[in-house]
Amino acid sequence: MVNIEHLTDRRPQVSPEELLEGFRPSERFGxxxxxxxxxxxxxxxxxxxxxxxxxxxxxxxxxxxxxxxxxxxxxxxxxxxxxxxxxxxxxxxxxxxxxxxxxxxxxxxxxxxxxxxxxxxxxxxxxxxxxxxxxxxxxxxxxxxxxxxxxxxxxxxxxxxxxxxxxxxxxxxxxxxxxxxxxxxxxxxxxxxxxxxxxxxxxxxxxxxxDGEDYRHRGLPEAPQPVAAGSEEATVQDKFPASATIAVDSFADLVEHLSVVHPSRYRQLIAGLDGICWKDVQPITQQAVALRFVVLADRLYDKDLPIISSGVPFDRVFTEEMMAGGYQKKYFRAVSRLTALAREGMLGEQNQ
Known part of the structure; x- marks a missing residue:
């Protein structure tokens, strides 16, 4: 059986030395x-x-x-x-x-x-x-x-x-x-x-x-369809090996929890995990919440953690106003990265 944990149970305490130690290229560029x-x-x-x-x-x-x-x-x-x-x-x-x-x-x-x-x-x-x-x-x-x-x-x-x-x-x-x-x-x-x-x-x-063309291709890739509500944990057990440790959380609880964990600690928040599962993903409507979530998306992408989710697909996790506003670069990047991780988690496509 896959080992299930919850990000909402984690409150990492990180020393200044540990924070500075994390300032190195992610696993993707290690x-x-x-x-x-x-x-x-x-x-x-x-x-x-x-x-x-x-x-x-x-x-x-x-x-x-x-x-x-x-x-x-x-x-x-x-x-x-x-x-x-x-x-x-x-x-x-x-x-x-x-x-x-x-x-x-x-x-x-x-x-x-x-x-x-x-x-x-x-x-x-x-x-x-x-x-x-x-x-x-x-x-x-x-x-x-x-x-x-x-x-x-x-x-x-x-x-x-x-x-x-x-x-x-x-x-x-x-x-x-x-x-x-x-x-x-x-x-x-x-x-x-x-x-x-x-x-x-x-x-x-x-x-x-x-100069050069985008090797990842231009535009947002189509986000995969989320799994059906109620089937999240069964999908986790099916998609991940028995030795994996997966964080399973309600999306609403997760984004609320991010407000009590400093973004500098998000790297430690997801330490030791092999994947992520979010239940009932819904559009984020508050800018401060959205910006914290962008930081988490970057750290998940750094560690290449596959995502399984229910609710709305990730190309709808930010409002149209956000995607067209002053922080659109951040949101565009987050959607692109979350979509790549979702394709790996739900469709089994290796993220490049």
Whole structure:
């Protein structure tokens, strides 16, 4: 029999050290390298991006850390620690391999380093305070920020300030953009947006364009039909091996529970699980609830946890207003990822 647990019974307590330990590429990118990235021969910018990132990684590797920094250069104090620019930014559309490249850079660099999404860093500040986050990350050689988001002005200013202080401490920073599939042709504007938002740091970032078609295909895949109400646990027993541990929860109870668990702890919330089952999924109508759920969806996708659910399909879990509003990038990504996990859980299709 499959071992059944409940996310609503879990209230993980995580130390600052444990939080920081989690800032590494997810299992999906745990062993990638520049050698495993296959550039499209029809898109020369992809091969060029690999070479530029290797050069940047070599500069980071030669950086002994401390001293120098952004402001010393700004006011005539010499070059930033490690030589060259303090930051590198991958600008491109959805699904061209930017995360693979960023994770490859992280794996290449030796020494203290961090890798996380934009949201994970803002959550880290919320959990530790801004000053303690700066103190911790200032000891690192490299900080990688995946999916830099420009849809929340407050968070963008927060991250700009964090990056500025880390750069002043001599930390090298690498970032990628977050672009909608529908905006694939507009990806070139992301660099201008990014530079505007990081203000005085802009001239310290080298922008690398990564062109190409979305290898995951454009648009939202059709979400599989949920299972019938009342058949959820029987489906779990049928779909998963007897050794599996599956979290089975009422969807309403689950989203309520997320309000009492800080998003920085969602990685630990789902630790040790082999799959997820939600009963009676219904559209989320409150923005704050929806944004917390997006973070959980990202962590589930990181761990590649198949999902079985009843209720509405995941392409209806956010309202039309949300999908067309200011946070649409977050919601689009969440629907795409939840749909992929549902196809794996309910249809047995291996998620790529």
């Amino acid at each position: 062993e990638v390298s520049f050698d495993t990235y296959i550039p499209d021969p029809n898109q020369p910018s992809q091969a060029q991006a690999v070479e530029e990132l290797k050069k940047f990684g070599a500069r980071v590797g030669s950086n002994s850390g401390g001293g120098g920094g952004f402001f010393s250069k700004l006011f005539g104090g010499g070059k930033p620690a490690g030589g060259g620019l303090n930051g590198i930014y991958l600008d491109g559309g959805f699904g061209v391999g930017k995360t693979h490249l960023l994770a490859s850079l992280w794996h290449m660099v030796e020494g203290p380093k961090a890798f996380g999404t934009f949201v994970e860093y803002t959550n880290l500040v919320g959990a530790l305070t801004f000053r303690k986050t700066v103190e911790a990350l200032s000891q690192y050689k490299l900080v990688c920020i995946d999916e830099f988001e420009l849809d929340d002005p407050g968070d963008t200013v927060l991250m700009s300030r964090l990056m500025r202080e880390l750069s002043d401490a001599g930390v090298k920073i690498a970032a990628t953009s977050n672009t909608l599939p529908g905006a694939l042709g507009e990806g070139r504007f992301a660099a201008a947006d990014f530079k505007r938002e990081i203000q005085v740091l802009a001239d310290q970032f080298e922008v690398i364009r990564v």
